[in-house]
Amino acid sequence: MTSYTAEWVLPMIGEPIHRGSISITDERIAGVDDRVQAGAIDLGGVAIMPALVNAHTHLELSYLRGMVPPTETFIEWIRQIMATRRQYPDAADPRIL
Numbered sequence: 001m002t003s004y005t006a007e008w009v010l011p012m013i014g015e016p017i018h019r020g021s022i023s024i025t026d027e028r029i030a031g032v033d034d035r036v037q038a039g040a041i042d043l044g045g046v047a048i049m050p051a052l053v054n055a056h057t058h059l060e061l062s063y064l065r066g067m068v069p070p071t072e073t074f075i076e077w078i079r080q081i082m083a084t085r086r087q088y089p090d091a092a093d094p095r096i097l
Contacts, residue, residue: 001025003040010049022048063090 002024009020011032021040023031029050036042061081068084071077
């Protein structure tokens with residue numbers, strides 16, 4: 001187990017902890033403490049918080065996976081997505097075009 005301390009620890013549940021520490025086991029947060037643990041690695045004036053997950057998805061585009069080539073710009077990508085959707089409409093719901 002490895003412990004880290006920082007200026008702030010931001011747990012998922014509860015108030016921010018000033019000068020707290022976290023313990024890591026097998027690459028996962030195993031514990032959060034409001035005290036600095038002996039032997040903890042001091043990360044200094046930073047905040048420690050759990051990783052954020054981007055759960056944003058467009059399920060209606062899943063069937064196009066691998067069919068849209070990379071583009072240079074976002075607008076080109078959108079145009080390519082729309083063109084591919086017109087060429088290969090979703091049989092489950094063609095109204096989404």
